Amino acid sequence: xxxxxxxxxxxxxxxxxxxxxxxxxxxxxxxxxxxxxxxxxxxxxxxxxxxxxxxxxxxxxxxxxxxxxxxxxxxxxxxxxxxxxxxxxxxxxxxxxxxxxxxxxxxxxxxxxxxxxxxxxxxxxxxxxxxxxxxxxxxxxxxxxxxxxxxxxxxxxxxxxxxxxxxxxxxxxxxxxxxxxxxxxxxxxxxxxxxxxxxxxxxxxxxx
Numbered sequence: 626x627x628x629x630x631x632x633x634x635x636x637x638x639x640x641x642x643x644x645x646x647x648x649x650x651x652x653x654x655x656x657x658x659x660x661x662x663x664x665x666x667x668x669x670x671x672x673x674x675x676x677x678x679x680x681x682x683x684x685x686x687x688x689x690x691x692x693x694x695x696x697x698x699x700x701x702x703x704x705x706x707x708x709x710x711x712x713x714x715x716x717x718x719x720x721x722x723x724x725x726x727x728x729x730x731x732x733x734x735x736x737x738x739x740x741x742x743x744x745x746x747x748x749x750x751x752x753x754x755x756x757x758x759x760x761x762x763x764x765x766x767x768x769x770x771x772x773x774x775x776x777x778x779x780x781x782x783x784x785x786x787x788x789x790x791x792x793x794x795x796x797x798x799x800x801x802x803x804x805x806x807x808x809x810x811x812x813x814x815x816x817x818x819x820x821x822x823x824x825x826x827x828x829x830x831x832x833x
Contacts, residue, residue: 640670642677648692652699658683658714660690660703667693667703667714684714784813792832805833 630636644663651657655672665688669681688707695701698717705712722740727733785795793808794801800810809829816822 637675640668640674640677640680642680643668648690648704650693650695650701652695652701653697654699658693658695658701660693662689662691662706665689667701684712687712781814781817784815786811786813788827802832807831 639657640659643659643661645661646659647662648660649657657670657672657674659668659670661668666685667683667687667690669683671679671681674680683701686708687703687705689705690703691706692704693701696717700717701714703712703714725733725735785800787793787795787800788809788811789807790803792802792804792806793810794803795810800808802808807829808831809827812826812828814823
Protein backbone atom coordinates (compact mmCIF):
# COMPACT_ATOMS: atom_id res chain seq x y z
CA UNK A 626 0.00 0.00 0.00
CA UNK A 627 1.46 3.38 -0.91
CA UNK A 628 1.56 6.15 1.73
CA UNK A 629 -1.85 7.62 2.58
CA UNK A 630 -3.67 4.62 1.01
CA UNK A 631 -7.14 4.45 2.61
CA UNK A 632 -9.17 2.23 0.28
CA UNK A 633 -8.97 -1.01 -1.69
CA UNK A 634 -8.41 0.94 -4.91
CA UNK A 635 -4.80 1.73 -3.99
CA UNK A 636 -3.86 -1.81 -2.87
CA UNK A 637 -1.82 -3.85 -5.36
CA UNK A 638 -1.59 -7.64 -5.43
CA UNK A 639 2.02 -8.84 -5.70
CA UNK A 640 2.49 -12.25 -7.28
CA UNK A 641 -0.04 -15.03 -6.93
CA UNK A 642 -0.42 -18.77 -6.43
CA UNK A 643 0.40 -18.77 -2.70
CA UNK A 644 -1.32 -20.84 -0.02
CA UNK A 645 -1.23 -19.41 3.53
CA UNK A 646 1.80 -17.16 3.01
CA UNK A 647 3.58 -16.51 6.31
CA UNK A 648 6.57 -14.23 6.69
CA UNK A 649 7.74 -11.65 4.16
CA UNK A 650 11.16 -9.99 3.81
CA UNK A 651 12.53 -7.55 1.23
CA UNK A 652 16.22 -7.28 0.24
CA UNK A 653 18.13 -4.17 -0.78
CA UNK A 654 17.21 -4.62 -4.46
CA UNK A 655 13.49 -4.71 -3.76
CA UNK A 656 13.12 -8.47 -4.24
CA UNK A 657 10.42 -9.98 -2.00
CA UNK A 658 10.79 -13.38 -0.27
CA UNK A 659 7.68 -15.17 1.01
CA UNK A 660 7.21 -18.25 3.17
CA UNK A 661 4.52 -20.16 1.24
CA UNK A 662 3.54 -22.25 4.25
CA UNK A 663 0.96 -24.69 2.92
CA UNK A 664 3.05 -25.33 -0.19
CA UNK A 665 6.12 -26.04 2.01
CA UNK A 666 8.11 -23.62 -0.08
CA UNK A 667 10.02 -20.35 0.02
CA UNK A 668 9.35 -18.18 -2.99
CA UNK A 669 10.91 -15.06 -4.48
CA UNK A 670 9.25 -12.21 -6.34
CA UNK A 671 11.63 -9.83 -8.10
CA UNK A 672 11.00 -6.13 -7.73
CA UNK A 673 7.88 -5.18 -9.70
CA UNK A 674 6.50 -8.74 -9.87
CA UNK A 675 2.69 -8.72 -10.19
CA UNK A 676 1.75 -12.18 -11.49
CA UNK A 677 2.45 -15.87 -10.90
CA UNK A 678 4.76 -15.99 -13.94
CA UNK A 679 7.50 -14.07 -12.09
CA UNK A 680 7.32 -16.04 -8.81
CA UNK A 681 10.29 -18.40 -8.30
CA UNK A 682 10.53 -21.30 -5.83
CA UNK A 683 13.83 -21.28 -3.90
CA UNK A 684 15.59 -24.31 -2.43
CA UNK A 685 13.58 -27.28 -1.23
CA UNK A 686 12.90 -29.55 1.72
CA UNK A 687 10.95 -27.01 3.74
CA UNK A 688 7.97 -27.96 5.89
CA UNK A 689 5.69 -25.11 6.90
CA UNK A 690 8.30 -22.35 6.57
CA UNK A 691 7.21 -19.63 8.93
CA UNK A 692 9.06 -16.35 9.33
CA UNK A 693 12.15 -15.09 7.50
CA UNK A 694 14.92 -12.50 7.66
CA UNK A 695 17.44 -11.14 5.18
CA UNK A 696 20.96 -9.92 6.08
CA UNK A 697 22.92 -7.03 4.62
CA UNK A 698 24.57 -9.26 2.02
CA UNK A 699 21.29 -10.62 0.67
CA UNK A 700 21.33 -14.08 2.31
CA UNK A 701 17.85 -15.21 3.44
CA UNK A 702 17.22 -17.04 6.73
CA UNK A 703 14.11 -19.22 7.07
CA UNK A 704 12.45 -20.62 10.20
CA UNK A 705 11.57 -24.10 8.89
CA UNK A 706 8.79 -24.68 11.40
CA UNK A 707 7.80 -28.36 11.11
CA UNK A 708 11.40 -29.45 10.54
CA UNK A 709 12.43 -27.66 13.76
CA UNK A 710 15.28 -26.03 11.88
CA UNK A 711 16.68 -22.65 10.91
CA UNK A 712 17.90 -22.66 7.32
CA UNK A 713 19.91 -20.29 5.17
CA UNK A 714 19.45 -19.54 1.49
CA UNK A 715 22.97 -18.56 0.54
CA UNK A 716 22.98 -15.90 -2.16
CA UNK A 717 26.05 -13.86 -1.19
CA UNK A 718 28.80 -16.19 0.08
CA UNK A 719 31.10 -17.54 -2.62
CA UNK A 720 30.54 -21.24 -3.40
CA UNK A 721 33.33 -23.79 -3.18
CA UNK A 722 34.15 -27.06 -4.89
CA UNK A 723 35.79 -30.05 -3.25
CA UNK A 724 37.39 -33.01 -5.01
CA UNK A 725 38.42 -36.42 -3.80
CA UNK A 726 42.12 -37.25 -3.84
CA UNK A 727 42.83 -38.38 -7.40
CA UNK A 728 45.72 -40.52 -8.59
CA UNK A 729 47.72 -39.47 -11.64
CA UNK A 730 46.03 -40.48 -14.94
CA UNK A 731 42.85 -41.40 -13.07
CA UNK A 732 39.41 -39.80 -13.45
CA UNK A 733 37.14 -39.96 -10.42
CA UNK A 734 33.36 -39.64 -10.40
CA UNK A 735 33.50 -36.14 -8.91
CA UNK A 736 35.56 -34.67 -11.73
CA UNK A 737 35.12 -32.65 -13.75
CA UNK A 738 32.75 -30.29 -11.94
CA UNK A 739 30.87 -27.42 -13.51
CA UNK A 740 30.50 -23.89 -12.15
CA UNK A 741 27.77 -21.59 -13.43
CA UNK A 742 28.46 -17.85 -13.13
CA UNK A 743 25.41 -15.62 -12.86
CA UNK A 744 24.94 -11.91 -12.36
CA UNK A 745 23.15 -10.99 -9.12
CA UNK A 746 23.58 -7.23 -9.51
CA UNK A 747 21.84 -4.70 -11.70
CA UNK A 748 24.46 -4.42 -14.44
CA UNK A 749 24.74 -6.87 -17.33
CA UNK A 750 27.51 -9.41 -16.80
CA UNK A 751 30.02 -9.25 -19.69
CA UNK A 752 33.34 -10.91 -20.34
CA UNK A 753 35.15 -8.96 -23.12
CA UNK A 754 37.82 -10.74 -25.12
CA UNK A 755 41.14 -8.93 -25.59
CA UNK A 756 42.05 -7.70 -29.05
CA UNK A 757 45.18 -8.62 -30.91
CA UNK A 758 48.42 -6.79 -31.61
CA UNK A 759 50.12 -4.21 -29.44
CA UNK A 760 47.00 -2.21 -28.61
CA UNK A 761 44.55 -4.63 -26.94
CA UNK A 762 40.97 -3.62 -26.21
CA UNK A 763 41.38 -4.44 -22.50
CA UNK A 764 44.25 -3.85 -20.11
CA UNK A 765 47.06 -6.38 -20.63
CA UNK A 766 50.80 -6.68 -20.07
CA UNK A 767 53.38 -7.27 -22.76
CA UNK A 768 57.15 -7.55 -23.11
CA UNK A 769 59.12 -4.58 -24.41
CA UNK A 770 61.91 -6.39 -26.21
CA UNK A 771 65.36 -4.80 -26.68
CA UNK A 772 66.14 -6.43 -30.01
CA UNK A 773 62.89 -5.61 -31.78
CA UNK A 774 62.35 -2.16 -30.26
CA UNK A 775 65.75 -0.44 -30.17
CA UNK A 776 68.40 -0.34 -32.86
CA UNK A 777 71.77 -0.35 -31.16
CA UNK A 778 75.24 -1.71 -31.86
CA UNK A 779 77.07 -1.59 -28.54
CA UNK A 780 75.39 -4.66 -27.08
CA UNK A 781 74.91 -2.81 -23.79
CA UNK A 782 71.54 -3.27 -22.04
CA UNK A 783 68.72 -0.86 -22.76
CA UNK A 784 66.63 0.35 -19.82
CA UNK A 785 63.01 1.41 -20.07
CA UNK A 786 60.96 3.75 -17.87
CA UNK A 787 57.49 5.22 -18.15
CA UNK A 788 57.09 8.99 -18.11
CA UNK A 789 53.30 8.62 -17.88
CA UNK A 790 52.94 6.72 -14.62
CA UNK A 791 49.13 7.04 -14.51
CA UNK A 792 48.74 5.30 -17.88
CA UNK A 793 51.50 2.67 -17.85
CA UNK A 794 54.49 1.53 -15.86
CA UNK A 795 57.72 -0.20 -16.88
CA UNK A 796 59.93 -2.58 -14.95
CA UNK A 797 62.82 -4.20 -16.78
CA UNK A 798 61.35 -5.16 -20.16
CA UNK A 799 57.78 -5.55 -18.86
CA UNK A 800 55.29 -2.77 -19.56
CA UNK A 801 52.06 -2.77 -17.52
CA UNK A 802 48.99 -0.95 -18.85
CA UNK A 803 47.17 0.94 -16.09
CA UNK A 804 44.52 2.99 -17.90
CA UNK A 805 43.49 4.40 -21.25
CA UNK A 806 45.48 7.29 -22.67
CA UNK A 807 48.90 7.91 -24.19
CA UNK A 808 51.73 5.83 -22.78
CA UNK A 809 55.23 7.27 -23.12
CA UNK A 810 58.24 5.00 -22.65
CA UNK A 811 61.77 6.35 -22.41
CA UNK A 812 64.67 4.14 -23.51
CA UNK A 813 68.12 4.84 -22.08
CA UNK A 814 71.47 3.12 -22.48
CA UNK A 815 74.35 3.74 -20.14
CA UNK A 816 77.89 3.95 -21.44
CA UNK A 817 80.95 1.84 -20.75
CA UNK A 818 84.72 2.17 -21.05
CA UNK A 819 84.33 1.75 -24.81
CA UNK A 820 81.03 3.54 -25.50
CA UNK A 821 79.47 6.81 -24.48
CA UNK A 822 75.95 6.84 -23.08
CA UNK A 823 73.23 6.95 -25.74
CA UNK A 824 70.85 9.86 -26.05
CA UNK A 825 67.53 8.92 -24.37
CA UNK A 826 64.72 8.13 -26.83
CA UNK A 827 60.97 8.54 -26.24
CA UNK A 828 58.23 6.49 -27.88
CA UNK A 829 54.46 7.07 -27.56
CA UNK A 830 51.52 4.74 -28.17
CA UNK A 831 47.80 5.03 -27.51
CA UNK A 832 45.89 2.68 -25.21
CA UNK A 833 42.11 2.55 -25.64
